[in-house]
Amino acid sequence: MGHLGSGQRTRRPKWVSHLALTRLTHSVHSRTRRVGDVSRKQTTPRRQQLGRALRELREGAGMTIEAAAPRFYWSSSKLGRIEQGYQRVDVHGVRSMLDLYDIGGTRWTEVTELALRAQEPGWWRAYGLDDRGYVPLEADATLVRDYTIGYVPGLLQTAAYTRALSLSYPKHLNEQDLALSVQIRNIRQRRLIDQQNPLELAAIVDEGVLHRPVGGPEVMRDQLRRIVESAALDRVTFQVLPTAVGARPGLSSVFTLLSFEAIGFPDMVYVEHPMGAVQMAQEDSVERATIFFDRLRSLALSPADSVALVHRAAEQM
Structure with a gap:
């Protein structure tokens, strides 16, 4: 072993x-x-934390899911799953969302770091x-x-x-x-x-x-x-x-x-x-x-x- x-x-x-x-x-x-x-889809607290942050930023920008999703060439359901933490999103996708929601400064850095941490594979995956x-x-x-x-x-x-x-x-x-x-x-x-x-x-x-x-x-x-x-x-x-x-x-x-x-x-x-x-x-x-x-x-x-x-x-x- x-x-x-x-x-x-x-x-x-x-x-x-x-x-x-x-x-x-x-x-x-x-x-x-x-x-x-x-839901029976896979998620982790870190992905849910990222999704919650992205949802709050979208709502703060005054955009609905239906209005925001096409800007990324995504379906509304995909953006919804990302915000719930049930679909992975890479850093490039997160940065596109931050640009659309006009987020900058320290908040841009914080959410980008959240995205990086959410992408890290858990140690348990090596054990099946x-x-x-x-x-x-x-x-x-x-x-x-x-x-x-x-x-x-x-x-x-x-x-x-x-x-x-x-x-x-x-x-x-x-x-x-x-x-x-x-x-x-x-x-x-x-x-x-x-x-x-x-x-x-x-x-x-x-x-x-x-x-x-x-x-x-x-x-x-x-x-x-x-x-x-x-x-x-x-x-x-x-x-x-x-x-x-x-x-x-x-x-x-x-x-x-x-x-x-x-x-x-x-x-x-x-x-x-x-x-x-x-x-x-x-x-x-x-x-x-x-x-x-x-x-x-x-x-x-x-x-x-x-x-x-x-x-x-x-x-x-």
């Missing part, structure tokens, strides 16, 4: 189980649906992933708030735990695909200690996760030790929701909130379900998920008490 580091593109598996996508890479690729635009699903979202995020009820969050998993999750399902990954998933997970985890491209994690897990011997006692003990080690990192906050709490939000579903402070993009919610996952960007959905997460955090044990519980679970495993 050493050739992957060279940037060579790896063929995407023809079939990947829901477990592999959500638990191992935390991505469901083509099965991910965006609520609000109801496209721009849909969870991984590209997390790659641009600066804060991940994760609530899980059945498994350890991917950013905290050991390789052995990941492997055990995959092998627990009838249609699990083959060895090559599993190795790819582990490498993807390792790249994601490095951001928790990366000074240049940092990622902050706030994770809440159900207490049952600590006592479920995924992979057997030895694998689970190592996994619990990894949680303790990770919880000591400045960018990780780990809390356990005790079984004694009883009824609370999120009993039937897991969800992840992503924040994109570095690129000035609005928060998003990623919700898993048995058939895939849904991305939600509407303000009311994000607000509701934020309230849910804050409520769960208030019901959970403190970070110190949570780590103490993890220690006890490891000793009893």
Whole structure:
């Protein structure tokens, strides 16, 4: 698998189980649906950020899509897709738009730089992933708030735990695909200690996760030790929701909130379900998920008490 580091593109598996996508890479690729635009086309936060900027500039120039598109020899639908972030546009196209909208100075430079960044291929493409699903979202995020009820969050998993999750399902990954998933997970985890491209994690897990011997006692003990080690990192906050709490939000579903402070993009919610996952960007959905997460955090044990519980679970495993 050493050739992957060279940037060579790896063929995407023809079939990947829901477990592999959500638990191992935390991505469901083509099965991910965006609520609000109801589109299955590929996009990234950076392309959406560029599209939003271009739309605002067009509207500021007092032009409709129908009036602007023919000036670039484009259809109205193409310009609409560019502004939504669902169609790529090169720097030359962006500069033509800036000229038409009479944009100059620092704003011209800022949008041109946005276009250049939006064109950069994501590292995940070398591992066979496209721009849909969870991984590209997390790659641009600066804060991940994760609530899980059945498994350890991917950013905290050991390789052995990941492997055990995959092998627990009838249609699990083959060895090559599993190795790819582990490498993807390792790249994601490095951001928790990366000074240049940092990622902050706030994770809440159900207490049952600590006592479920995924992979057997030895694998689970190592996994619990990894949680303790990770919880000591400045960018990780780990809390356990005790079984004694009883009824609370999120009993039937897991969800992840992503924040994109570095690129000035609005928060998003990623919700898993048995058939895939849904991305939600509407303000009311994000607000509701934020309230849910804050409520769960208030019901959970403190970070110190949570780590103490993890220690006890490891000793009893």
